[in-house]
Amino acid sequence: MDPEIVTFTIPTENNKIVFVWNINAQLPEGEIYCSLEKVFSQFGPLYSLKLLPNASVAEPGYYAVLKYYSSQSAKRAQAACDKKNLFQDTPVKVKICVKQKGFHYKSMELYGYRCQELANYYLGFNGWCKRIIALQNITGLDDDPEMESDPQKQGNLRYLCVVEVALPHHGVCSRGVGVAEERLEKRNDPLEYISKSGRIQKYAVQKALSNAFQKILLVVFDNGKVAVEYVSGEEDVDCLTEEELQGLIQVNDFTWAPKDSGEGGEDEEDWADFTLHEDTLVDL
Template sequence: HSLFSAFSKFGPLYSVRAHRNAAVAGPGYYAVIKFYSAGDAGRAQRACNGQKLFQKSPLKVCVCTKEKGFQHQVLALNSNKCQELANHYLGFNGWSSRIITLQNVSGFDGENEELEETSQKRSVKYLCAVEVTLPNHGVHTRGVALGEADTENSKDPLEFVTASRRAQKLAVGRALSIAFQKILLIVLENGKVAVEYNPSQEELTDYLTEEELKGLVQVSELSLQQFDLEEEDDLLSDLNFEDELPSREMLSN
């Protein structure tokens, strides 16, 4: 908590992790603090290195650099971290999101019918389309994603409802993350933020009307195999099943 409070003053943090020193280094601890912005990390290093922030001895703060030739896998930010960055750089009223459609596509690929013949297990799948709008920058993007959850006993109504809710939240969170992946935030030295629409490839979903998009995700016209169902390690930790689905509208002045 002390580390987070001290370093978050320089900008939003991706993660803060403290570790015990290796045996050869003697007693003590070290921490790895990840910023979203290299500029924020540099300012934190210059301001905190050699200072007594919350302890008696001064801290040694260094900026970590990757070794040459080291290939680091870049993972997409989950929906909670995307919203955290959007609120910080754009302001709470600087962006909005809404669910265009959320459809139950369970059993479309025939998997559930086969499972029900041999066991009580059932897979619940929801497909979601989300739109993110940045009105001050004239940018809007969309994301389409699939969420899946299994039930051990499909005859249990409570278990089925819980699995359905989980699949819905996974679908909405993934769709929101995909929509944000097309937005590039450029933080200038004077603190102003520029925004670019930066899709990895031509995105058909961003140019369709709502009716066309809803038609695209109709069960009869969609192959579920095109969606990646691999889950990020921290994705489920972002989901509070007692909350409403994460859609927000921009507040009016």
């Protein structure tokens, strides 16, 4: 089997989506979820696991939709678990999604902490490291004093972060840039400023970390060995010295994909939700 390329993006390919059904309702839902996670995480890192009740017209029970980062992991899971009892008295059915119609997902960046989880799995905890090169408040940096400010932008707090991710065993070093922004409802309230400032800084770091990992491709072989390829991004910040980066921050408007920070930091889940259609299931 040819080696597989694993990217630091949300998995949406059909061959990475696994369906599990014939799950009976003998155990509590929480225990079933934990059992599924324990069994199927043995075959590779999971991006998501969703346990859903059967339709009202069917027998009481559940089915699950799992997403792997790797299609090889999905294949191993199906081969090992299909028609096996696993954690219950009756066998479950495990199939890989073979067709998917009606929608197409654009590749979405993984949130920073998920990138770290994926790197830890394939590279090991000592196989990579990160450091923050710059973390700066750039509120109002792009305002033109000769032009009237946008009322919607007034009172917005904005931070920029530059992070460097290094893979010393592979000789790879990648930098990422992240911008986080949030509106201050009470501009003269120091408590709100301190609270939101800390949160926005964390969002900026996570976005920069995610951006740095987008330039790294993992080449996974059947024997478990991993090679790394570096792909330069559109913003060529890797070739700049730290002094040049600091100067660039002072004089430029940074607009590297600034997104709304949101409240929970889980915005990627909204894009990753998998909607079941009748024609997505394999024929039994």
